Amino acid sequence: MPVKVSVVVPVYNPGVYIEDCITSLLAQSLPPDAYEVIFVDDGSTDDTPARLDAVAAAEPRVTVVHQENSGWSGRPRNVGIAAARGEYVMFVDNDDYLGDEALERMYDYGVANGADVVVGKMAGKGRGVPVELFRRNHPRATVENAPLIDSLTPHKMFRRAFLDDIGLRFPEGRRRLEDHVFVTEAYLRAANVSVLGDYVCYYHVRRDDASNAGFQRFDPGGYFKNLREALDVVERYTEPGPLRDRLFRRWLRVEMVERMRARRLLALPADYRRELFEEMHQVVVERFGPGVAAGLQPTQQVIAALITAGRYDDVEAFAEWEAGIALTAVPEGVAWENGTLRVAFSAEYTSAAEPMTFAAGAAPAPLDGPPEDLAAAIAWVGADTAARFDRATADLLVRERASAAQYFQPVEFTRQEVAAGDDGRVRLVLRATAAVDPATLTRAGVWDALVRVRLGGWTKECRLGPAPRSARPHPSAALAGDHVVLPYWTSPHAHLALDVDRTTGRLGLGTLTPDDVTTSGGRLRLPLPLHVPRDGAEVSLRLTSSRGTHELPAGLTPQVSGALLEAALPLGDLRGATWRVALGVPGPRFLALPFVLRAGVGGVHAVRAPGPSALRRLVRRARRRLGTVVGRTATRLRARAGRR
Template sequence: MPVKVSVIVPVYNPGIYIEDCIASLLRQSLPPDEYEMVFVDDGSTDDTPARLDALAAENPRVKVIHQENSGWSGKPRNVGIAASEGAYVMFVDNDDYLGDEALERMYDYGVANGADVVIGKMAGKGRPVPVELFRRNHPHASVENAPLIDSLTPHKMFRRAFLDDIGLRYPEGRRRLEDHVFVTEAFLRADNVSVLSDYVCYYHVKRDDASNAGFQRFDPVGYFKNLREALDVVERYTRPGALRDRLHRRWLRNEMVERMRARRLLNAPVDYRKELFDEIRGVVVERFGPGVAAGLPLTQRIIAELIAADRFDDVVAFAEWEASVAVRAEPGPVRWEDGALKIDLTAEYRLGGRPMTFPADRTGAAPTGPPRDVTDAVGRVSADSVEQFGKATADLLVRERASSAQYFQPVEFTREIVPVEDGEGVRLVLRATATVDPASAAGGIAPGNGLWDVFVRVKLGGWTKECRLGPMPHNGRAAASAGVVADRVLLPYWTDRGHLALDVDRASKRLGLFGLGSGDIAVTGDRLRASLPLYVPGDTEVLLRLTGPTSPDIPGTLTPDGSGARLEAVLPAGELTGAARQVMLCPVPKADERRYLPLPVAVRTGVGGMQVVRPSGPSVVLRLARRVRQVLVRGRATAARVKARRG
């Protein structure tokens, strides 16, 4: 079979981090004879060269090339391209890994859409990745109709013939932003770029020791010299005008203005801040026309204007003000409705921990030019935010805790302008209801087993900020019951810190089944009936099992009953001789691995027929001791939090 995809991995001293990368490549769903792995060892001094040689000896689809250290990733990637045989080449860093179906999905998607470049959805594990780009699939994308320019890392699939036809290779040597130069030219010269957003293809990982190259402090002079080369590519393949300004704006926003904002600037050493500022100002003055900064939101535009005007102290002062701006999302009712989880919330920007207020009225023309001082800058931002109230948006995302894969959920929201008590200001409150469908919450498919955290993302004017949903006060932490929907059990719950999270097919004790009372379960003849705190959208088939030497599966049915479900099953009375048998419930019989959850009831056949008894378990004294210990632990934790706040 011809090779469809060559995976090219530049390698330099990854240590144990390469193991996840290797494992993910070996797990790919693409048939083994249809892809190859090309590892280019760039002079590693750890045990990696021997590890790769052993891997190649075991696996004929693995190629290993050893070379002297070249200083950066450009040359190893070019060497990998030269050694590759695939129709497409896929670049993967040695400390990242792929989703199991990434190569197959990206290749098929690229071929189906005639793509020169295929971008697979990314998840950032401790690292930022594009978000807006992956709201939906873009089979025919370009820099004009999609935010491709937000994704300039090399972790994409490129058609090999396309790279050869235009003679595109990475800049080599000890340098930064070689991927910006390569990817930007690919975007601008490709006939088509396809963005695959309904499956997480690439996991971008921050090492525990933060030793990834992208996290190292860089030399501003060299960095912005290399950045100018990416701007040269834009100017080479575009004409002066709106498109060029919009592309240049990406570097002004991401690589310059954002480095001069809020905590990102304030957390840098004082001398390094000024060094960065001077180099950034050089690029802004030399390379960007007025149309570049003009397209930024006002908050970012003010920073760009202060940079151009060489007002470093004002940039720092504005960063100190902006660092106190945050967003908070307060949860409302969480409930099941029509087979989906409904989550109510309100979201609002806050300044210094208090609701952010804006001017109630704006009169006169908006001022132009750099602000006089920071007070003027803050006033302009506040007034402009009022004008942008009608464009403010709220999104809810669910993020898998283990992988960081995240997905937007459908949201309906309203904007409410709330007067403040003094009558001279207003607040903007977004009230939203999100829908989490267990059958499609993960990009059109059911979410995988595990824990999922709930995040809220709010846009207003020049800010896009994200926060966890919560915290919910202890006295209000009643979430919806678990739901048995779409062949999975989904439990909404509040974390110890009061944030909403979702447990998919893992919870057992928190389902509340063992808290049932004697009146919730009954046996009449051979028929068992029980009222369970589970939501089901309709009649749902389940299985029961009885503990003991022989435990056949017993079919049962969950039927909606008020806020819970009614369980009914016919028990094999003739087999219940001897000791009492505890009843176990399997709520999802179609699962790959069935889980049986204990119910607080046992059955046996006695003189008068079938009897219901409590199963044997911990003594009352032991259960009381456990409860006392739990209360003491919680009390100590509460006292520690109070002490920390007072301190």
């Protein structure tokens, strides 16, 4: 079989962090002979070379290239391209990993759309990744019709013939932003770029020790020298005008303005902040015309104007004000409707923990040069935010806690100006209702609900909650599609989360009693505290005794306060025994119900399930006491060792 994809992984001293990468690459859904993995060891000094050689010896699809250290990732990636045999080349960093179907989905999507570049949805585990780019699939994306320029990391799939035809390779040596130069040229010269947004292909991981190359403090002079090379690529392949300004805006916004904002700036040492600022000032003055900053959000425009004017002290003062601004999102309703979770909420910004207020009736005015002082900057931002309130948006995302995979949910919202006193000022509040589709909850685990608001110069996210206890809705669990989904409020912060296919004790089944069960006419009927869609759901019952096991098909039909479980009982097979009962739900899992069925000549009757025997209770008590004794002994030993 021809090789469809060559995965190139530059490697340098990853330690244990490479294990997830290796595991994910060997677990791909593509047939093993349809892809290859090329590890390029860039002079590692830990035990990684031996580890990779062992993998290659056991896996024909794995190749390892050893070379002297080159200083950065450019040369290892180029060596991998030269060794690649695949139709497409995929770049993966040694501390990241792929979704199980990433290569297959990206390859098929690229071939179907004739793509030179395929960008797969990313999830950031402790790292920032583009969000808006992956709101939906873009089969034919360009830098003009999609926010491609937001994603300049190399973790994409490139058609090998395309790279060869245009002679595109990574800049080599000890340098930064080599991926910006490579990816920007690929975007601008590709016949087509396809963005796959409905499956998480790439997991971008921040190491526990934060030793990823991208987290290391850089030399400002060298960094912004390399940044100029990315700007050179844009100038080479675009004409002066709105498109070039829009592309340049990405570097002004991400690499300069955002580094000078709020806590991100204030967390840096004072001398380093100033050094960064001076280098930024030089780039802005040299390379950017007025059209670049004009398209920024209001707060970003203020900072860009201050950088251009060389006013560092005012940038710092503005950052101190911005550091007090946060987003709050209050749940106002959570309820199931025909298999969909309807989540109502309101959201607004706060400043210094109080709702932000704005002058009503403000008219938008362009920023004509840098503001005179901090008060003038704050006043202009406030007036512009209020004047453009009609552009504010609210979204709800669900994010899987372990993997950071996240998905936008359909949402409807309204904008409301709420009087904030007698002085004519108002609060800007967004009221929204989202429809959470359980089909987007692609794996078992805990999914957090996050609200994302774009208002004025800010795009912020926060967890949904807390709600006042008196107003906190408590929806039941639901059987929705192939999942059991339980909405709940986290402790102690009372944020909304969804437990998918894991919980057993919190479904409310323990509240059932034998009196709830009817068995007339050879059918078992039982109301359950579970929501099901309008057309019901198919489940099963498992009956177990010393005489064997019966698994029975069962159905759930919706009721006002839950669902009615019904199943036909094989009466002849049940007589003369006591049967434990469990409910079979998607997973597949069986959840024990708190009653047993006793079958005799007079029929089948439900009685309370017996509790644990006295011996079993004694064993549990002994285990708890033994654990306490062991823990106390260990504490005393540690204390003695410390005194020595």
